[in-house]
Amino acid sequence: MxxxxxxxxxxxxxxxxxxxxxxxxxxxxxxxxxxxxxxxxxxxxxxxxxxxxxxxxxxxxxxxxxxxxxxxxxxxxxxxxxxxxxxxxxxxxxxxxxxxxxxxxxxxxxxxxxxxxxxxxxxxxxxxxxxxxxxxxxxxxxxxxxxxxxxxxxxxxxxxxxxxxxxxxxxxxxxxxxxxxxxxxxxxxxxxxxxxxxxxxxxxxxxxxxxxxxxxxxxxxxxxxxxxxxGNPPGVDTAIDRDDGQDWWDEAAVAKHRAMMHDRHRERIDAMVAAGETFVGTIYRRKRDGKTRAEVRFDGVAGCLRTPRGGSARQIVIVVEGGRLRMRWMSPREYARLQGAPDFPLTGRAGQDLFGxxxxxxxxxxxxxxxxxxxxxxxSIERPARAAGARSLPLGRQPDARAATPDDAGGERDEHVA
Ligand SMILES: C[S@@+](CC[C@H](N)C(=O)[O-])C[C@H]1O[C@@H](n2cnc3c(N)ncnc32)[C@H](O)[C@@H]1O
Structure with a gap:
């Protein structure tokens, strides 16, 4: 229409x-x-x-x-x-x-x-x-x-x-x-x-x-x-690149994030590495009880994309494959896929693309x-335009100040409302 x-x-x-x-x-x-x-x-x-x-x-x-x-x-x-x-x-x-x-x-x-x-x-x-x-x-x-x-x-x-x-x-x-x-x-x-x-x-x-x-x-x-x-949407593995050409982290960064996991997450990941299983998931770093945790999602769904302002707002990719554990920042192309716009042209400036x-x-x-x-x-709107009856506009609580910065800081968590 x-x-x-x-x-x-x-x-x-x-x-x-x-x-x-x-x-x-x-x-x-x-x-x-x-x-x-x-x-x-x-x-x-x-x-x-x-x-x-x-x-x-x-x-x-x-x-x-x-x-x-x-x-x-x-x-x-x-x-x-x-x-x-x-x-x-x-x-x-x-x-x-x-x-x-x-x-x-x-x-x-x-x-x-x-x-x-x-x-x-x-x-x-x-x-x-x-x-x-x-x-x-x-x-x-x-x-x-x-x-x-x-x-x-x-x-x-x-x-x-x-x-x-x-x-x-x-x-x-x-x-x-x-x-x-x-x-x-x-x-x-x-x-x-x-x-x-x-x-x-x-x-x-x-x-x-x-x-x-x-x-x-x-x-x-x-x-x-x-x-x-x-019907079931595709799993997160369909959005994530697994080839060696990606910007995979060095062993020290992987070990650091493995150490930041909850025990039960780390045990699950270690078991998959040992068994030679394949797993593709995502991680967000979150503060829990004063500690920064690397929280792994195992449900085949990425966490809510946010505007990256610091490490905690940027999503991490985790891949277990062939007995190897790899991690890296999620790429702008993967963000685009997760928003249902897989071929959207990027600027090539990661921060700008991720923010967008x-x-x-x-x-x-x-x-x-x-x-x-x-x-x-x-x-259903067939009738020609007619001047809408001008009703008074209750603007609710008016803001004291208007948006002055160009950015809309995200940082929202996956918020469920049920
Ligand atoms: C949630 S985002 C909308 C994203 C958009 N729907 C998209 O798909 O990319 C909100 C947008 O509002 C813009 N914005 C914030 N304050 C504004 C203002 N006072 N006037 C115009 N745009 C504003 C931000 O720059 C941001 O891009």
Missing amino acids: GGAFCEFFAGIGLVREALGASGWSCAYANDLDPKKRELYVGRFGDEGHFHLGDVWGTADVVSRIPGRPALATASFPCVDLSLAGRGRGFEGSHSSSFFGFVRALEALGGRRPPLVLLENVAGFLTSAGGRDFEAAARALAGLGYRLDAFTLDAAMFVPQSRPRVFVVGVDDRGDPPNAPPRSSGGWLVDAWTERMDSADRRIRPRRLVELMRSIDLPTGWLAFDVPAPT FGDAVCVPVVQWIDRHVLSPASA
């Missing part, structure tokens, strides 16, 4: 990577990080619509958006909503740039897209005890959007654990099929309630459903039919949302 869309917090462009495949065309992209832009342009070319600037520059943003786009996406900074952000939530200067996005939507007036998509970490549901999620939902409802929210983990598609929360908004120009609204009759068990009650908890965790039930929006909630994919992919969305996840939510909703 598709149409023109605006990609806010565009980063390296993996939302576009996902949506482009089904006919959506990017009319405007915004991000303030020139290093992310370099990766974006390396992939999509310099078409002139990438606006390198602050989302809070509302007049500038709005003047660059052509016509009336069909969709606006916002995978806004997660650092204040993730464990790394020390719980600042929307009081923090990074994640509160969401309200810069809302302000731009409001300023678009009759050119406001009928569809919006938000993406963020699972901490979005718990930040400020749920009040940040509520503030975001109310801000979008104040612009006339009916909302739905669900979670998807990249591990359903690729060998990377990356649970994420998605919020979809559809204004009254859309009448999406098979997305019943929540009825206002308190006792009635409506189709919305049935869908919430019978949902796969990986898609609609109880915490999220409770939040949605407790937030009474002026526009209301919808319930799209978002299935969980069936560590912050990005996972391509097949967004494609799944497109197939089951965005494209069906977009197809």
